[in-house]
Amino acid sequence: MKKWIVFFAFVLLFNCHNTAQVNSKQQAVINAEPIEVSLQNGKARAYFASGCFWCVEAIYESVKGVEESISGYSGGHTKNPTYAGSNTGRTGHAEAVEIIYDPKIVNFETLVDVYFGSQNVTQVNGQGNDRGSQYRSIIFYQNEVQKQIILKKKEALAKKLGAKIAAEVYPFQKFWIAEDYHQNYERLHPNNSYIRNVSIPRLNRFKAKFPELLKDNH
Template sequence: MKPLLPLLFLALLLSCNHSAQVNPKQQAVINAEPIEVPLQNGKARAYFASGCFWCVEAVYESVKGVDEAISGYAGGHTKNPTYEDSNTGRTGHAEAVEVIYDPKIVSFETLIDVYFASQDPTQVNGQGPDIGSQYRSIIFYQNKAQKNSILKKKTALEKKLGEPVAAEIYPFQKFWKAEDYHQDYERLHPENPYVQNVSIPRLNKFKRKMPEVLKENH
């Protein structure tokens, strides 16, 4: 009977893993119709998740045509998520940013290029030292045209790299703004060890890759 025990354990393990991965509430988010955010005072909004939102916020705020990037949470199935909730990995949310931009100056397609240029596109469930589903990479689309642009650029990058790109593609549903102390964190706390050792190097690496999109004071 001993040879059967490992097989039974393996079958049980696979069964449990399968059950853990299938979350009906999260699947409903993935399958939902996208919500399109209307222009406000001529400004559009786009949503991206790519590891720690302190890092991503700083990257997008360095780009010409971007008025502001706001840290928050998106992509999950719970309402009113907090930083503590998100860190459990059970909400489905990822740390994300809302990018407020002028589409006459910078296009959504360029924002996708910024997204991929400012991260390790092959890292699954995290960026750098930040590991977990709350740090996974997601690009949110608001309509079919945006989805097609994301798919086209992701496919091209996979072909260039010769390996899968980790970014998930979600229909945008809702952005939950993070707590006030997270906003503009890199700019306000340059002495923070994480900012010095992770955020600033990540920003500088991006700047070297896409100097043509940077604001003059960056």
């Protein structure tokens, strides 16, 4: 009897957790028209979610043409999300990064290649041991051209691997910058156990896979 009680409690929790991601407010985000971010000083912006933003921030900052990578939250239905709030799984947001890049040096298509090439593309709701909807993979598009680039690459990858690709495809709406202590976390805390055991190995796997994309000092 006790086993059944635990089982049903787990099912209820799981269902509640997922309801937070598929409610009407979240569906409105998914169905919205994309917002296009204009160039600023010749620099473009792109938005990706792929597990812990500490890891993703460092990966993109190693890429030629990327000026800066900023950690934050995107993809949800609540305003002013926080780290604590997003960790509940009820805000709809995922840990994401804003990539500020020079389109004359690196294009959006290459940034998408970096995205798919730097994660476990089949893992749903997380990367490695970081699990939960706040760690899910989302790739954001700002216009129809970007959307088609994403969908074609996702379809080709699924065909190549013979597996379903977990990344969701969302119209970009808004990026909320994370708390100051999250910014440049890997660079500022090289001896942190998570950084040493998770972030740096993930970054090194990416570097080994795409050496031609790296900045000279990486």
